[in-house]
Amino acid sequence: MAVFNKLNGFVEHLAEGVHDLGSDQLVLALSNVAPGSESTAPTSSTTACILGNVTQVSYSNLSSRSVTTSSGAQSSGTYRLTLADLTLSATGTVGPFRYIYLYNDTPTSPADPLIGYFDYGTNLTLSNGESLTIDFDQASGALTLS
Secondary structure (H helix, E strand, C coil): CCEEEECHHHHHHHHCCCCCCCCCCEEEEEECCCCCCCCCCCCCCCCCCEHHHCCCCCCCCECCCEECEEEEEEECCEEEEEECCEEEEECCCEEEEEEEEEEECCCECCECEEEEEEEEEEEEEECCCCEEEECCCCCCCCEEEC
């Protein structure tokens, strides 16, 4: 099972009004390069926490990477973001990749801020006709903030 890693820059972006998780379009990005500057932005700057700093694979043989937000709401001071599971389907070879980033495609400043990434622990390659389902945990939510 892949482990989700929240990026520190996401916290600052959230506090500064960059994200509207209930309505912004979230998208997945695939990479085979270990997280670097985008995941270790200095405390005083989150400029590195953007999609432009991620080395992505080619998507020419891959289905849509847009994620559907099922709900985003708070209860007793805890916000839960629930995302619909997404199945990535290949129409040719895709990969290899190990990391799947979740980013916000709506903001323009900064453009495409990162939220976090899944680490699959090993390289994955999808061949023609294969698929990978990203399970965003409908019970607990993809992301909780308290």
